[in-house]
Amino acid sequence: MDSTRPALRLFVLHHAGGSYLTYRHWPAGLPDTWDVRLLDAPGHGLLFDLPPIADAGRLADFLLDSIESDLTCPYALFGHSMGALITYEMARRAADRGLPLPVWVGISARTAPQLAGHRSRYHELSDAELRTRLKLLGGTPDGLLDDPDLWALFDPIIRADLRLVEDWRPGPGTGPLPVALSAFAGVEDHHASPARMTGWAEYTDHFLGLRVFDGGHFYFQDDPGPLLRQIERDAAMALEATGAARSGR
Secondary structure, X not given: OOOOOOOEEEEEEOOOOXXXXXXXXXXXXXXXXXXXEEEOOOOOHHHOOOOOOOOHHHHHHHHHHHHHHHOOOOEEEEEEOHHHHHHHHHHHHHHHOOOOOOOEEEEEOOOOXXXXXXXXXXXXXXXXXXXXXXXXXXXXXXXXXXXXXXXXXXXXXXXXHHHHHHHOOOOOOOOOEEEEEEEEEEXXXXXXXXXXXXXXXXXXXXXXEEEEEOOOOOOOOOOOHHHHHHHHHHHHHHHHHHHHHHHOO
């Protein structure tokens, strides 16, 4: 086996209005045999100069196209909030396009589609209402929310992301993913509570469970260690199961 080939390549997708920066310390907290890639959506982070994509399917296609050449070893996808639904769409599209499938998908802080109920229209709130909402959720620097010039710069990007989340529906007749999937939630997250996350079990043939952590919507922000250790356990379990299936054990 090529010693430079990672045991797993993990792609991490950020939340609405976010970027790779929130997750920049994650690679150091995961196995050094993994290749951890932090993705940015257009209009975010390293792709800030590109126009945002306010459609989940188009964004999933864009990101899948950007990583297709790197699907040369076992890989996994993890997404938080907006990133979770994009992760799901990327896995579904990989299956539809006959691309290598991820060995594992991690869905964090995103209500299961069939339990979403009434769709909030946060992207239509006034500036003051939206900033208050974002402060309650956490994950957005106070400096951005309180600085008029910074807010003017990021407001359209955040609203485009929220519109993407609020308009998204899974495709009609979509069956469960043929890959292992774990769901992650903060016990105090009123936006995507553990109870509203359980429905993800219906969207996979191999549900590894709902993992609940102390905290709210950004339950990992102060200390990502517990989440990263659970990601390592779940992805390693899925990787081992995939290897065993391929070897006929």
